Amino acid sequence: MRAVSAFVFAFAIVNSLDSTFGVKSEVEKFPKSKELKNKLIKTLSKSFYLTLDEPESFSGIVDTMKRVTVKPGDVIIKQGDKVDDSRSLYIIESGTYVATRNTSQYVDVPIKTYNDHGLFGEFAFFENRPRIATVTAKSAGVLYSLDHNTFDKLRVMKKFRRDHNRFRFHHMMHC
Numbered sequence: 001m002r003a004v005s006a007f008v009f010a011f012a013i014v015n016s017l018d019s020t021f022g023v024k025s026e027v028e029k030f031p032k033s034k035e036l037k038n039k040l041i042k043t044l045s046k047s048f049y050l051t052l053d054e055p056e057s058f059s060g061i062v063d064t065m066k067r068v069t070v071k072p073g074d075v076i077i078k079q080g081d082k083v084d085d086s087r088s089l090y091i092i093e094s095g096t097y098v099a100t101r102n103t104s105q106y107v108d109v110p111i112k113t114y115n116d117h118g119l120f121g122e123f124a125f126f127e128n129r130p131r132i133a134t135v136t137a138k139s140a141g142v143l144y145s146l147d148h149n150t151f152d153k154l155r156v157m158k159k160f161r162r163d164h165n166r167f168r169f170h171h172m173m174h175c
């Protein structure tokens with residue numbers, strides 16, 4: 001949790017400097033092996049929200065994703081947490097993660113378990129609304145985070161599309 005917060009904070013600083021000086025900074029890229037990059041692209045392309053016209057856009061997004069290591073018990077996102085422009089979505093490289101949700105009647109209802117694959121956090125990322133579930137690491141693991149400020153700078157927002165019927169289903173089953 002500490003590592004994740006530190007990362008988000010760092011990006012928040014970069015963003016405020018940008019706004020102060022009115023400079024559109026270059027996005028930072030983090031080198032990755034071809035194999036890892038392919039995995040991240042493949043996972044990102046399954047995002048509920050992203051339907052990019054140009055497949056190379058996925059490659060550009062993935063280049064900016066940052067490695068985050070977690071340990072068992074780390075809470076990556078927490079239901080109810082408000083988000084800002086530095087909010088992230090996460091793609092799993094490795095590890096086991098459980099998404100849970102508190103409802104009006106039940107506490108910590110399991111929604112989904114992820115093993116070494118998948119992405120989470122996209123609801124708040126794309127909708128700019130509070131986190132709708134809690135995701136906790138059940139093992140040590142590695143995530144790749146995509147920062148929304150960076151995503152904005154890549155100017156790919158106009159290419160995402162929302163389907164409201166699918167959205168209702170997604171909202172029930174994912175986070």
Ligand SMILES: *[C@@H]1O[C@H](CO)[C@@H](O)[C@H](O)[C@H]1NC(C)=O
Pocket residue numbers: 078079080102107108134
């Ligand atoms: C879920 O409810 C329990 C019991 O009230 C509480 O301890 C926990 O913090 C809640 N989780 C979230 C994410 O709000």
